[in-house]
Amino acid sequence: MTGVLIETQGLGRDYQLGETTVRALRDVDLKIARGEFVAVMGPSGSGKSTFMNLIGCLDRPTAGRYFLEGADISQLGRDALANIRNEKVGFVFQTFSLLPRTSALDNVAMPVLYGGKSGREGRKKALETLEAVGLSDRASHHPAQLSGGQQQRVAIARALVNDPVLILADEPTGALDTRTGLEIMALFQELNRQGITVVVVTHDPDIARHAKRIVGFRDGRVLSDEAVANRADARTELAALADAAAREAAQ
């Protein structure tokens, strides 16, 4: 399972705001191979969110082309895009975006149901995936009964439940403290080791260091694109944090 997963050719997206045209993204030529871990960085208004919406099939480009797994999907209809999101893409959002008053299990099962599978199959698959993120004992809890880190893990389980080829995370640690954020990054690194392509949108350089490659956006264009030299390993950092906490407690 190697090769190019994502390829964009002259990708552009204009928004019409009344009389003026906002060129949110222009001439983006980018390739992302299978198994990569890419951090997309840039200040707000740089086009990184627009880029993520386009490669996540939430939006259609106004210029250029977008190939996912070699297939041109720039001009597909709403239903076809929905099916691609359902089967190939898993989203993780900054605010978790879990359905309130709905159990973790039902939240995670939702994409399976939209894939046309039965409720029983959905619950079975959801339980397996919750187990994979270490939350099988919280399956019946509602989001309000879970901590922020646990909620984000439920959201990641939901992103994983249909075995996607691509995980798209938009500021996944933005609403979490440093330690919990590191736990989430450790989870992403683990998933990446298992072969899933991960794209994280962030403005935090400390988070971006966990990726293998950082793509910088500014004013709708790609500004920089380089491999990470000193890649951080979230598990090591967590261990260091624990050691420091233990020493503090000992003193």
Add this chain to the structure above:
Amino acid sequence: MNFSATLAVALRALRVNALRSGLTMLGIIIGVAAVITMVAVGAGAQDRVDAQIQSLGSNLIIVFNGAGHSRRARLGAGTALSLTEADTRAIANEVPGIEVAAPTVRRTTQLVVGNLNWSASIQGTTPDYLVARDWDIDSGRNMSEQDVRSTAKVVLLGQTVVDNLFLNADPLGASIRIKKVPFTVIGVLAKKGQNSFGQDQDDIAIIPISTAKKRVIGTTARSRPGSVSSIIIKVRDADDMFAAEDGINALLRQRHNIRPGQPDDFGVRNLSELMATRAESNRVLSILLAAVASVSLLVGGIGIMNIMFVSVTERTREIGLRMAVGARPRDILWQFLVEAVTLSLIGGLIGIALGLFGAGAIARLAEWPMLVQPSSLVIAFVFAGAVGIFFGYYPARKAARLNPIDALRYE
């Protein structure tokens, strides 16, 4: 997403806002309950009219005397003494489609049994009268032709007369005095109840017409041999009613030597027609009430539409999220449509229960006749569902057309 999962999502959404869902349903509940109750009232009234038509006798035509005159003063309907027993026989024999024709003379007078007395309508007629009126005999027998020929002093009593004169005793074979003449009770008539004008049809004593003229009516002009006050006619087939009416008219004009252009000296009433008119006005009333009730359903539907719009706006982020994980526009459309229809159908069921309860309560408290037709329940339920689809579609379409990015960002 399959249907059961969609339904589960809809039910959860309705449960989360239980109070709001309940209030939204209220319009449908009231509308359906009103429709059920009104249709039950209408059908009950219709049923009562049908029963009255039945009690009068079906396919009945009554011929009565026209206006007579004394010198040049006209005296009003029924005063002419134009109809005769011979007319009766002629109608029965010559007009096609007639089953029986019975002559009648009437007088209200006092009946005495022992130390009890009671005033009732005395009907002098022939055995055919009971046939014409579809009137059964509870016990005993009908009078015979022989009784009429021999001016027998025999009487058939209605239930009301029996109740008032015999209390608990068996009237059959008993002696009863009418105008001081002793009569033998040979039969008791089945109960017929009130007629459509509220008269008690069971307050009656039936005797042979010959005896009535000789012993009861007295020495008035009515006792003139051969004359009758009315003729009760039963037509064999309901379709022949108008033809029979025309035939009777023609025959009597000929027999009474009335020249073309001159007024009839008799009148003909087709009673089924009269009752049909009443039934029709009842039906119009119930349609009117049902129309008022459907306005309530309409208002209920608008309430559903309103609350569905609120729900779509409130849950915009949820819609965006569902789209992000792969919900197609049609999945979202379905979800909100199922929610609206579930609201209206639950409202419909509660409304049906309430309507049945209301119909029962009115039937008991107001002693108003009620008839709940199963078809009206089905129609009300289907109608409620249709209201849900009609008023739920537009909000659901609005939800389905949301742009996933805008919906996800919606605050």
